[in-house]
Amino acid sequence: MTMDISNLIIENLANPHELERMYRKEPEAFKKSISYAWGKNPDSQVLAVWYERLHFKETANTEKTSLFQKDFLSMGILAMLAGISTRGILHFIEQQAIAPINLVFGILPFIAAYFVYNNTPQRNVLYTLAALFLISGVYLNILPPEHKDSIILAYLHLPIFLWVLLGLAFTGNEYGIGSKRLAYLKFNGEFCILYASMAISGMMLTALTMHLFRFVGMDISEFYFENVVLFGAAALAIVATYLVSRNLKLAKNIAPYIAKIFSPLVLATLLAYLITVIWVGKNPFLDRNFLIFFNGILLSVLAVTIFSITESGTDEKKNISDYINFALIILALIIDSVALSAMVFRLSSFGITPNRLAVLGVNILIWANLIWIMLSYMRFLQNKTGPSTIQDAVTKYLPVYGFWAAFVTFTFPLIF
Known part of the structure; x- marks a missing residue:
């Protein structure tokens, strides 16, 4: 049967429509016959194209499977x-x-x-x-x-x-x-x-x-x-x-939706919390435990903001998520400014300790990063730049956090 199909292929080299019909009718038999037909007509460009078309997928799939098995192992x-x-x-x-x-x-x-x-x-x-x-x-x-x-x-x-x-x-x-x-x-x-x-x-x-x-x-x-x-x-x-x-599509598909859902919820919750804090008169300048908790809130807001920015994609069009992210950045900047002021006050009033110096340092770093992100977002919302400038404000600052973490890890035990 293979020889019969091979002969039909050779007879129809000038008829691409018939070759395509034969392939769709019996793809496996056609694939086996191509090699035989090409061996009989090695100079045929038509058969060369068909051979590569039918065998390239096989090679690619083999390589992909091999790579998958290697990664899995x-x-x-x-x-x-x-x-x-x-x-x-x-x-x-x-x-x-x-x-x-x-x-x-x-x-x-x-x-x-x-x-x-x-x-x-x-x-x-x-x-x-x-x-x-x-x-x-x-x-x-x-x-x-x-x-x-x-x-x-x-x-x-x-x-x-x-x-x-x-x-x-x-x-x-x-x-x-x-x-x-x-x-x-x-x-x-x-x-x-x-x-x-x-x-x-x-x-x-x-x-x-x-x-x-x-x-x-x-x-x-x-x-x-x-x-x-x-x-x-x-x-x-x-x-x-x-x-x-x-x-894996599960994580990649769900991450942007989590960012869009979570950001407004965090914004609303934090606004309500800060209003309550002001109402009851909590003072981070004098209450050490509250200041620590305040810094924890700051780190959480920064993490949510960065997560939202990284999952926002490269779409040049502005949407409601961008304005929510910008509001979160402003909120984080307010929180950081208060925390920074409280740390300066405590350092000047109670002296230098490793904890106070470490918290002051990280607050300064976050404050500078938030300013950079806020200015980038303002330019984006004013249609002066694209979203890549916001993402640059996040990604280019990452080594700074690494250097500070290394400085605290390797020098504070020696200094103090």
């Missing part, structure tokens, strides 16, 4: 290593040999390794990543195991520094390009959505498992949480990284 290995490492670190934490903050080294280096494996950077970037992760880990564990303010500040700022370092692994050789930094911020939003979704499923499985074993009179909660839940939580971070990197 690397993800599986790194997920297992992350889970094992995290469980091992927990053992030393329980022995009080190391600080709990070391748990970040059970996850972040393996996410960085996944990025590097799938987008190998130049040697200088690779060596920088490896050196900084290693130095961070060694430095963290030579700090004295004391609960001094400077040590606690180092513990709090280290994850921020490592997060920026993870951004270097994500962007690779293109670390200076704004679009790649923006892609990293989008990755974070989609990662959080996907991880939370899978974590909820894991919680349901955990609850079901606990109840099943209780029915037979066994309490496995301690063993299960230490060996299964912790392992799964660490491994799940690598799985979520893999799924987001593979352009």
